[in-house]
Amino acid sequence: MLRREFLIGAAASLVTPALADPPSPFQPDLWPPMNSRGDFIAWMQAHRGEDPVILGRRWDRYLEVLKFNDLWTPADKRAFLFTPREEFVLPADRDQAYVGHYLDIGFGVTITPPGTMGRMTSALDLKPGERVLEVGTGSGYQSALLTYLTSAVWTIEIIPELAARTRGVYDRLIGRGYREFASIQTSQGDGYYGLPMASPFDKIIVTCGIDHIPPPLLQQLKPGGTMVIPVGPPGAQRILKAVKQVGPDGEMKVVRSDIFGGAIIPFVPLSGGHQPE
Secondary structure, eight states: OOGGGGOOOOOOOOOOOOSOOOSSOOOTTOOOOSSOHHHHHHHHHHHHOOOHHHHHHHHHHHHHHHHTTOOOSHHHHHHHHHOOGGGSSOGGGGGGTTOSSOEEOSTTOEEOOHHHHHHHHHHHTOOTTOEEEEEOOTTSHHHHHHTTTOSEEEEEESOHHHHHHHHHHHHHHHHHTOGGGGGEEEEESOGGGOOGGGOOEEEEEEOSBBSSOOHHHHHHEEEEEEEEEEESSTTOOEEEEEEEEEOTTSOEEEEEEETTTTOOOOOOBOOSTTSOO
16 A cells, blocks of 8 residues: 555644754764763753753653663764654644654654664664665654764655655754754655665665565665665564675675564555555
């Protein structure tokens, strides 16, 4: 079934009142406290101008995510703590932004739980300056998370209305001072075929489920590059880390590993022209 076939209607605009512009623009050497809830909240209020109540919820979910080993490096942890997930859910769910389950964002799609997104991001092992493509922009949260790891982020979304709405979310946040999100290059189109004009990519992350690894995405991945992708039948995917290896003779092979140890994790299906009618 095409994702747009179970369209449930455009949701309300994601405009929410800003508490304050971030007083301190993000820089690679800007690090929040990571060992104390109170210190983290105070630091983020002073440097980012964010709501202390929501910051407390973000910290509490951060501790839960750490318990499940979903964030692997200091850089991954900082990215999680910096990203204002509450800006990427529907206004009615703002207070629920850091719950550990899926939330509806309209258009028949959801925002994935924080821990799942954290581990998928960690498995990418994204380094500063690397080029990364996200297939399935959705709410925009995943690409926002990636901006704290690299300044070269591309994302593609197949649903025109959702792509436009999320672009608007980025633009409003950029206007409020989250200038790191200006590094996100958005596109509307069929993500199965990637973004040939921007390729090759060092890393690719797919946030929709599919029963195979799309050949066009493998072609756009650099030798030695990593793709993280949910693979399996509808509603029963396993999240794979796929590393593209090319031998001296030019022969390519893909080395796969399961980042959740075989756990079934359902995703919205990757829709597009590759699907049978």
